[in-house]
Amino acid sequence: MILLYFIIGIYALAMLFILLYSFAQANLLYHFFQFRKNIPKAHQPSWEELPVVTVQLPVFNEKYVVERLLDAAAKFNYPKDKLEIQILDDSTDETAGIVQKYIQDFPEIDFQYIHRQDRRGFKAGALKAGLEVAKGDFIAVFDADFVPDPDFLLQTIGHFSNEKIGMVQSRWTHLNESYSLLTRLQAFALDAHFMVEQMGRNHQKAFINFNGTGGIWRKSCIVDAGNWHDDTLTEDLDLSYRAQQKGWEFIYRPDIKSPAELPPVMSAIKSQQFRWTKGGAECAAKHLKNVWKEPFGLRKKLHASAHLLNAVIFIAVVIVSLCSIPLWWGFQQGMIPGEVFQGAALFLIGFVIIALVYFFANLSLVDFSAKGILRFLWELPVFLSVSMGLSIHNAQAVWEGLTGKKSPFIRTPKYNLSDDRQSWKHNIYHQLKVPVTTYLEGGMALVFLLMVILSIYFHTYEMLVFHGMLALGFTLVSVESFRSYRI
Template sequence: MIFETAIIVIYTFAIVMIFFYALAQLNLLFNYLTAQKEKNKAPKFDLDNPDEVPFVTIQLPVYNEMYVMERLLDNIAEIKYPEGKLEIQVLDDSTDYSLKLTAEKIKELRARGLDIKHITRTDRGGFKAGALKEGLKTAKGELIAIFDADFLPEDDWLLRTIPYFKDLEIGVVQTRWGHLNRNYSLLTKIQAFALDAHFTLEQVGRNSKGHFINFNGTAGVWRKTCIIDAGNWEGDTLTEDLDLSYRAQLKNWKFKYLEDVETPAELPVVISAARSQQFRWNKGGAENFRKMMWRVLKSKNISAKTKVHGVLHLLNSTMFLNIFIVAVLSIPMLYIKNEYAHLRYYFYIMSFFVVSTVIFFVCYWFMFKQIYGSGFKKFFEYIVMFFTFFSIAMGFSLHNSIAVIEGHIGKRSEFVRTPKFNIKTLKDSWKGNKYLKGKLSPNVIFEGLLMLYFGFGLYSAFVVGDQGGDFGLFPFHLMLFIGFGYVFFKSITSKV
């Protein structure tokens, strides 16, 4: 019974952690709905008044972006801002032929009168954080706008974001990500679904009540003095944006999130690219939990509720580990339930935690209808998308759990940037991209084995116990079977 007891204790802890996270999401939903009724009364610069126009530096941190550099630079060159008050820094750590192509394009733009500089480094130390820090040394702007290579802001983007810096306590203005290729494939649809939940429910829900949010690494603006005051960019985690965000807010800088300003970007279209991005984000989240948790808890400047939301925010990626634990142990739990009759009341109590799924379902529906609209047809679409998203998200849980564990134990790894493809329509192809690696992750084999394992879970529902089976976990195991099957076969067939 010792073995069974250990399984029950670990399973219970993981499922309770998921429940607490769901309750936090529900609180963010209430915050979000309240925020929709409030009017924005923030003071704003009048950019028609030359005396109120701050100098802005746009930083473009790039590394081997052959397919999107020309698109990026052409787009940034069209951004509107009062003359003489804007400079552009291309922070180029590239090591391939794109370096020369970028230099030629910058020379062309400079000839057109653009204040644009090509800043290169021989040492890629600190990765993206190092490049941003290097550019900051010579940046003329008091405000620093940052865009990754796959982002294409509208030409009025600065005119809609910079005015909010009239409030001298504002250190960051962050905008919502849009998705240029949302409907390219099922993979891009589920990525968009997850990001939309973050950029509506979570960012608004936290920001509207003064809880900590994060600069998302791109499509936002920093006050230069805020960066310096918070300790500048540091490259000791894989999510330097989350790190600096927390250090700045612990210094009492305020963040402003603009849900109504959408900045379009390209989603990864190949599962290997999505895997590398997910690994970096989830490992970086765990690294920042190690780095920031005690600073948040010991801070005397923030409320207890903000501390709770802050810790749960830093634990976001760790939810994948809890989900993976619940998934793997659910099959032994099925057999334990039918073997030990005296534990029936424990399982009655544990069934309550199914409400976590209901909470997520309700929360994400409000996000979905905000972006896509409501009505019966949309609700049916949402049901399909919700369970598809949950299934595939669980299919990534092994991959993401490894990232989380590495982050928590302090294992260091290189910053692996996500390959870009310059894909907008269904006609565009990712094949032939020179930045894709042909090597399969060893994790793919285990994901295939987990697909078979949860297939066994489906079979177990019919044969367990002496009452003709137990189908309580059948839907859960079906979603896991589909999710791991999708990730496994997609990884094999993509061959990248």
């Protein structure tokens, strides 16, 4: 009995973390509504006043998308004598030849091809190497899977007339969100970040992050903040916090769109998720102490904590999931009074808040159309289920990040798939090795499917919806994972 009450305590603490995180999200949702009323606009300099800009395109083995990227970069609407485009190529395959052949056809454009033989520092190292020889006072960055808008530079550069502005970030949009269920669910999640979270933080001058691409920096801001570091897997988040702790201000422009490709298969999604979640945890370990030591104000510190520790929610989900099994048993045996379960309903407030965040983030992009609302009604439970299904994989990443375990930068394979008739199976960059966590996910799918069956058989329904979502989530994640590791 003592052990059961101990499990109840652990369960309650994990649920409390989720609830507190949801309160931070509720505050961001409020400021999202305020931000929408007054989206910042930039001073528009004349053509003659435009400064020199360097566009950095970090590339590593991207033969499927690199020409698309270069096509878009060649179309920037900006004075040719004030625009430098650096191709920071660490490739070890035919990508290098594709790039060099391509740029020969554009002698009027200042393409600077920089090829490193040593990938030291990975993306951060490439950006730093390019910065050392960059001609521009302003540095725009686009990853290989992006298709930047021709007017991106003109839409953002005017913000730098304010000497305090260090970076301007645009909103990611999605080239292939309709390709599959997986790409649609990723768009569902990213839209919440780029609408509610980025807008909510920026409105109240909390720390926001450069998203690694689709943004433009003041070069002196990067240098003043200590340049690019490679000691975390999210060099973008790391530099963002260092710059803002030095007093630089960031601007977020949700109305400026930067289209990008979403990973279409689970193995690629997991690669990206692992890097983001572990890197965020590494940045928490690196920066949270300094944030709380500095006189930033309590609200700013709390939002920084919620921001840097947001992926810890995956550890909380794993704990809640595992604890729910003995708790179900306790209810079934009559060892836990019904009042305990009724009191636990308080934690449902957190899930309602999170649902509202995704509702307003996604529906605001389609003007709250009837079609959008109907789509939301099935997307939300499926998204939450798949997020739970990814909890083991992401919890491992968070734990490694918080405890200081290092791992190499694994980039996400790009596919250049525009519709569902194209196949990803022949991509040579595709991962083949099945990680141990995929087998654990399959095991968890069977466990929670069994819990659903037992709940129905014994008429013990307290955990039925939760266990049903876990069974669905772990099943989808494990099946798609095994499927995606096959060529």
